[in-house]
Amino acid sequence: MIDPMTVLAILAMAGVTYLTRIGGYVVLRNRTLSPRAMAVMEAAPGCVLISVIAPDFVSKNPADLAALAITVLAATRLSMLPTVVVGVASAGALRWLMG
Amino acid sequence: MSISEIALAGEQTGNGRGAEFRRGLAASTPVLLGIIPYALVLGAQASQKGLGVVEVPLMTGLNFAGGSEFAAIQLWTSPPHILLIAAITFLVNSRHFLMGAALAPFIRHLPKRQVFPALFLMCDESWAVGLADAQRRAASGLRPAFSLPFYLGAGLPFYLAWVAFTTCGAALGPVLGDVETYGFAMAFPAVFLVLLRGMWKGFAAARPWLVSLVVAALVYLVVPGAWYVAAGALSGLVAAWFLAGER
Numbered sequence: 030m031i032d033p034m035t036v037l038a039i040l041a042m043a044g045v046t047y048l049t050r051i052g053g054y055v056v057l058r059n060r061t062l063s064p065r066a067m068a069v070m071e072a073a074p075g076c077v078l079i080s081v082i083a084p085d086f087v088s089k090n091p092a093d094l095a096a097l098a099i100t101v102l103a104a105t106r107l108s109m110l111p112t113v114v115v116g117v118a119s120a121g122a123l124r125w126l127m128g
Numbered sequence: 129m130s131i132s133e134i135a136l137a138g139e140q141t142g143n144g145r146g147a148e149f150r151r152g153l154a155a156s157t158p159v160l161l162g163i164i165p166y167a168l169v170l171g172a173q174a175s176q177k178g179l180g181v182v183e184v185p186l187m188t189g190l191n192f193a194g195g196s197e198f199a200a201i202q203l204w205t206s207p208p209h210i211l212l213i214a215a216i217t218f219l220v221n222s223r224h225f226l227m228g229a230a231l232a233p234f235i236r237h238l239p240k241r242q243v244f245p246a247l248f249l250m251c252d253e254s255w256a257v258g259l260a261d262a263q264r265r266a267a268s269g270l271r272p273a274f275s276l277p278f279y280l281g282a283g284l285p286f287y288l289a290w291v292a293f294t295t296c297g298a299a300l301g302p303v304l305g306d307v308e309t310y311g312f313a314m315a316f317p318a319v320f321l322v323l324l325r326g327m328w329k330g331f332a333a334a335r336p337w338l339v340s341l342v343v344a345a346l347v348y349l350v351v352p353g354a355w356y357v358a359a360g361a362l363s364g365l366v367a368a369w370f371l372a373g374e375r
Contacts, residue, residue, distance in 0.1 A: 031186075032206075032207065034207035034208055035179065035183055036186070039190060039191065041210050042190075042191045042196065042197075042213060042214060043187075043190035044214075045214050046193045046217055046221050049224035049225055049228075050248060051247050053227060053230070053231070053232065054235070054243065054247060055228075056225075057225060057226075057228065057229035057232070058228075058229060058233070062229070065369055065372040065373065067372075068372035069365050069369050070222055071226070071329075071368075072336040072368035073222045073364075073368075075327050075334065075337045076337055076360065076361045076364030077199060077216060077220050077340075078198075078220070078320045079320070079344070079360070080340045081199050081203065081320065081357055082317045082321075083340075083344030083356060084348045086341065086345050096311070100318050100321060104322050104325050108165075109162075109169065109322050112318045112321065113165075113318045113322075116318030117311040117312055117314050117318070119311070120311035120314035122311075
């Protein structure tokens with residue numbers, strides 16, 4: 030049995046996303062955006078992603094903070110799956126070591 | 129024109145379309161392999177939040193935008209906060225506006241009944257591959273520059289792979305999750321940091337992200353609930369607005 034609220038949330042996501050897909054074609058095709066508006070739109074996805082994980086940067090657990098530092102370093106060098114493995118393994122190991 | 133000539137012409141267009149579709153498939157295959165790990169990780173993370181092999185393909189099949197799905201899953205509660213999830217989805221996917229606007233001059237000649245379904249398949253990868261091809265064809269004088277079968281050939285495999293492998297991830301998630309409950313929380317920041325690395329365009333362009341990070345962290349410490357996401361995102365956008373005025 031699927032939860033109706035889950036279905037609603039998914040439909041809301043789908044509707045909003047499709048609007049963003051056709052919006053540029055429908056609304057912006059005959060306009061030029063100001064450089065400022067362009068800068069804001071280009072920064073938007075990164076601003077959201079970093080905000081979502083911001084709590085991890087102020088964690089009260091030193092082991093988690095150390096693991097996050099290792100994960101940041103891994104993310105600058107490695108691809109997706111190795112970074113996740115390094116992040117999860119370092120968090121698991123440091124929590125166990127630093128208790 | 130005789131009937132045989134019409135048939136021949138029709139056949140040539142048919143073959144042309146098939147060849148264009150296959151050219152699109154070939155162009156997208158190397159990038160396709162890169163998204164499989166993302167899809168598996170997303171499915172596994174969704175299963176940690178109680179979404180299973182029915183909900184996950186429903187989301188990834190209807191929404192089909194990975195960044196917003198990672199963000200939504202991270203914020204997922206039971207029951208989900210629908211307005212928050214819709215707003216975050218909008219912000220993460222707002223880049224589609226720019227992508228669609230960039231594509232618009234190349235698809236203006238196509239009928240709307242083809243454009244609107246085709247835009248559903250517009251993701252970072254299919255857009256990049258499709259636009260690069262259109263620009264290349266335009267430069268070499270080929271008309272029309274935008275090849276719809278090529279774009280579909282590049283986009284459809286992404287769609288099918290994304291839905292299929294996120295579902296696999298959801299099926300595998302419960303098995304993996306139980307083993308590493310402890311460190312598993314670090315998988316979220318790891319995914320997001322890799323996504324951010326992919327968007328990195330130098331330190332100057334990343335200054336709004338820093339504003340977002342600091343504001344979101346402070347709001348998280350002071351205000352209960354998930355407001356820190358909206359506060360961090362909006363302050364980053366305001367910073368981007370003011371920083372753009374410097375140039």
